[in-house]
Amino acid sequence: MKTIILYYSRTKKTARAANTLAKEISADIVEIEDLKKRSGPLNYINASVDAMRENKTNIKPQTVDLNEYGLVYIGTPVWAGKPAPAIITLIDKCDFQGKDVILFATLGGSGGRNTILRMKEKIEVRGGRMITSFLIKTAGKKTYEIEDEMKKTVEEMDLKIYGA
Numbered sequence: 001m002k003t004i005i006l007y008y009s010r011t012k013k014t015a016r017a018a019n020t021l022a023k024e025i026s027a028d029i030v031e032i033e034d035l036k037k038r039s040g041p042l043n044y045i046n047a048s049v050d051a052m053r054e055n056k057t058n059i060k061p062q063t064v065d066l067n068e069y070g071l072v073y074i075g076t077p078v079w080a081g082k083p084a085p086a087i088i089t090l091i092d093k094c095d096f097q098g099k100d101v102i103l104f105a106t107l108g109g110s111g112g113r114n115t116i117l118r119m120k121e122k123i124e125v126r127g128g129r130m131i132t133s134f135l136i137k138t139a140g141k142k143t144y145e146i147e148d149e150m151k152k153t154v155e156e157m158d159l160k161i162y163g164a
């Protein structure tokens with residue numbers, strides 16, 4: 001069965017990691033957009049509050065049909081120690097019954113463990129099984145450094161063996 005990568009990214013760091021991953025493991029990839037405006041200083045605070053409270057948001061696409069996929073990667077930036085609202089919203093709209101799931105998050109420095117744990121809990125409730133997870137620190141990193149870090153993670157975690 002095929003592999004798909006679903007991700008949300010505000011400033012395109014998670015996007016960079018996700019696209020590199022898609023190339024490395026030959027997976028399909030879908031970007032989840034948050035239709036709420038998330039740029040600017042005030043929206044940064046609102047974004048943190050929304051993440052902390054796990055407030056839902058409007059996303060595009062509204063759901064993803066996972067029927068033809070056996071393995072699903074889900075990637076999010078860490079917001080206030082939580083997954084981004086777009087990903088919280090997405091998880092609750094997808095059917096993970098019988099799916100293997102690999103979770104990843106990009107972050108400045110802290111809150112990664114809690115972010116993965118929260119996604120794991122929500123996916124398990126919806127019938128999915130997290131097989132592994134990883135974090136990519138992005139603070140101060142250039143685009144090519146994020147890509148290199150992703151490639152290194154693929155090698156070190158042997159991610160190419162999953163979902164074949």
Ligand SMILES: Cc1cc2nc3c(=O)[nH]c(=O)nc-3n(C[C@H](O)[C@H](O)[C@H](O)COP(=O)(O)O)c2cc1C
Pocket residue numbers: 008009010011012013014015044045047048076077078079080081082106107108109110111138139
């Ligand atoms: C609203 C908001 C809250 C954030 N909270 C955290 C946090 O709690 N811990 C952390 O390490 N980084 C935090 N960050 C930094 C992002 O997780 C990090 O820059 C991430 O790589 C951005 O990914 P993106 O470019 O895909 O949006 C936060 C960023 C935003 C915009």
